[in-house]
Amino acid sequence: MARSRKRKQAEEQPPSRRKGGAPIIELRDVTKVYPGGHMALDRVSLAIGRGEFVFLVGPTGCGKSTLIKMLIRELSATEGSVKIAGRDIGALSEKKIPQLRRNIGTVFQDFKLLPDRTVYDNVAYALQVIGASRAEIREQVPQTLRLVGLSTKLNSYPDQLSGGEQQRVSVARAFVNHPPLLLADEPSGNLDPVTSIGVMQLLYRINKTGTTVVVVTHDREMVDSMQRRVVELYEGRVVRDEVSGGYTEESTTEFGLRMQAEMGVGPEGQTHTNGHGHEGLV
Amino acid sequence: MGRIVFFIQEAFRALRRNGAPSLAAIVTTVVTVILLGVLIPVFQTAQGKSEQIDSSLEVRVPVYDDATGPEIAALHKELEAVPNVSSVRFINKAEALAELEKSLGKEKSEELLVQVNSNPLPRNFALKADEASELEGIKEAIAPVGANGKPQPISPIIQRDKPFFEPQAGAKKIAEVTSALKIVLTVITVLLVIASLMLVGNTIRLSIYTRRREVEVMRLVGATRWFIRWPFMIEGVVVGFVGGVLAILILWIGKITIVDPLDDTFSFLAAQSNTTLSFPALIAILFSAAVLVSAIGSGVTLRRFLKV
Numbered sequence: 321m322a323r324s325r326k327r328k329q330a331e332e333q334p335p336s337r338r339k340g341g342a343p344i345i346e347l348r349d350v351t352k353v354y355p356g357g358h359m360a361l362d363r364v365s366l367a368i369g370r371g372e373f374v375f376l377v378g379p380t381g382c383g384k385s386t387l388i389k390m391l392i393r394e395l396s397a398t399e400g401s402v403k404i405a406g407r408d409i410g411a412l413s414e415k416k417i418p419q420l421r422r423n424i425g426t427v428f429q430d431f432k433l434l435p436d437r438t439v440y441d442n443v444a445y446a447l448q449v450i451g452a453s454r455a456e457i458r459e460q461v462p463q464t465l466r467l468v469g470l471s472t473k474l475n476s477y478p479d480q481l482s483g484g485e486q487q488r489v490s491v492a493r494a495f496v497n498h499p500p501l502l503l504a505d506e507p508s509g510n511l512d513p514v515t516s517i518g519v520m521q522l523l524y525r526i527n528k529t530g531t532t533v534v535v536v537t538h539d540r541e542m543v544d545s546m547q548r549r550v551v552e553l554y555e556g557r558v559v560r561d562e563v564s565g566g567y568t569e570e571s572t573t574e575f576g577l578r579m580q581a582e583m584g585v586g587p588e589g590q591t592h593t594n595g596h597g598h599e600g601l602v
Numbered sequence: 603m604g605r606i607v608f609f610i611q612e613a614f615r616a617l618r619r620n621g622a623p624s625l626a627a628i629v630t631t632v633v634t635v636i637l638l639g640v641l642i643p644v645f646q647t648a649q650g651k652s653e654q655i656d657s658s659l660e661v662r663v664p665v666y667d668d669a670t671g672p673e674i675a676a677l678h679k680e681l682e683a684v685p686n687v688s689s690v691r692f693i694n695k696a697e698a699l700a701e702l703e704k705s706l707g708k709e710k711s712e713e714l715l716v717q718v719n720s721n722p723l724p725r726n727f728a729l730k731a732d733e734a735s736e737l738e739g740i741k742e743a744i745a746p747v748g749a750n751g752k753p754q755p756i757s758p759i760i761q762r763d764k765p766f767f768e769p770q771a772g773a774k775k776i777a778e779v780t781s782a783l784k785i786v787l788t789v790i791t792v793l794l795v796i797a798s799l800m801l802v803g804n805t806i807r808l809s810i811y812t813r814r815r816e817v818e819v820m821r822l823v824g825a826t827r828w829f830i831r832w833p834f835m836i837e838g839v840v841v842g843f844v845g846g847v848l849a850i851l852i853l854w855i856g857k858i859t860i861v862d863p864l865d866d867t868f869s870f871l872a873a874q875s876n877t878t879l880s881f882p883a884l885i886a887i888l889f890s891a892a893v894l895v896s897a898i899g900s901g902v903t904l905r906r907f908l909k910v
Binding site: 392414415417418419420421422423426432434435436445446448449450451453454493494497 | 604605608615619815816818819820821822823824825826827829830
């Protein structure tokens with residue numbers, strides 16, 4: 321894990337999908353039809369390069385979560401191919417799926433923490449169940465908790481933490497074995513704006529270590545202020561894919577940009593609402 | 603090594619958290635194992651007893667067809683004089699035929715007799731003993747085994763080549779009763795085994811439910827299928843293990859406090875220890891059955907309900 325990460329950092333920095341090399345995520349004409357006939361994804365093609373930071377936006381039911389589930393082989397594509405790091409994961413045998421998931425960190429809106437375990441144990445759990453040695457656990461867990469800023473809460477239980485802290489634990493758990501890819505499905509969905517910024521900063525910091533980060537979100541301000549690549553889904557199709565965009569098309573069109581400029585906000589991070597967050601990130 | 607510790611820790615954590623259903627499964631296992639522990643010896647004793655009774659209810663002494671009335675009367679007296687004989691009854695050819703018809707059914711016996719054209723059944727004496735166990739001694743007195751290894755009947759009219767036979771009617775009834783008893787006991791045992799299987803399964807199912815979040819997290823971070831399953835498997839086996847140990851303890855206490863003292867007084871029970879399994883063997887069987895049943899119970903449940 322660590323080795324592949326280093327290699328990736330060496331080869332793929334600076335992160336951009338335009339800089340060549342096999343994309344870490346590559347969807348080709350992916351269609352997902354649920355039993356019952358509902359079409360969640362309709363011939364979606366998408367490539368995300370190593371080290372990118374991508375927002376996945378769109379209204380509820382547009383297929384974002386389906387897409388995320390497909391990336392960890394929780395679901396299989398009805399048609400088309402899903403490639404992770406060049407490998408078609410649709411062809412993976414059941415036995416290989418755990419290996420795939422060890423290379424993808426996941427963060428969810430509801431944190432998915434184990435309530436009867438401490439912060440430390442929650443993070444250590446991720447390493448325990450993949451058979452890591454005790455020495456590894458003792459080294460990695462405190463280090464990762466320090467990264468997310470929770471070194472003082474090692475022995476707290478999830479219900480003693482704030483929502484933001486819980487989500488940080490969840491991020492720590494997803495990142496503790498340094499996966500090359502981190503998926504966050506509405507990580508700030510349950511958090512207030514200020515806490516959301518903290519979590520997003522954390523994801524950004526993780527991205528800076530070379531990990532590709534894909535964030536599904538409804539957080540308009542966040543997307544607008546960070547100005548990263550935005551992929552918008554609508555009714556199962558990719559309707560927008562911008563290298564540096566806002567939550568909606570309006571926020572990045574010329575008109576939008578002018579509006580923002582006039583109002584004193586813009587993609588460069590001088591927004592009055594998110595300025596401090598953005599500054600902190602970069 | 604670390605993994606095994608982890609599995610066992612997880613299993614016990616789950617047992618603690620699932621106290622009530624775990625306890626129910628353990629108690630059922632205890633009851634099943636105790637019943638099995640009582641039924642197996644009883645079963646075997648019944649079998650041994652019925653075999654004993656089969657051969658010792660009554661003994662028949664057939665006489666040659668050419669024996670005369672006075673010879674028969676003389677033998678009758680002689681037989682009555684044999685020690686421990688409680689009754690002697692003479693059965694003529696017609697009665698012997700009636701007996702055959704009774705045991706085989708009229709049609710079948712007629713069919714049989716048509717082929718031989720006459721009644722081939724020998725007249726015979728039916729001897730009953732004071733006690734079933736004395737029949738062997740009586741046989742010995744009537745036809746002691748001679749120097750040539752063949753029986754030497756006390757009277758020339760007794761059929762020399764086959765001086766005794768045993769009617770099946772009585773033994774048959776006992777056999778029927780015993781086999782009915784066996785069926786009932788087997789059914790009870792099977793039902794109990796199924797009950798504990800299902801209760802162990804239910805415990806595991808509940809455990810899967812209460813730990814669905816753990817399972818979800820394990821799947822997400824890439825735990826292998828068996829890594830997720832082992833703690834549940836161990837949990838089920840622990841239920842069987844604890845249930846088995848408790849039941850065997852109770853059986854053992856029962857044996858030394860109730861069965862062993864009776865052993866001296868009742869030959870019935872003493873006889874049993876020869877024909878049945880030794881206590882250690884019984885324990886070994888019960889214990890492995892408890893563990894096996896719980897392993898199967900959890901295995902089947904995992905297969906059905908733990909989608910990983």
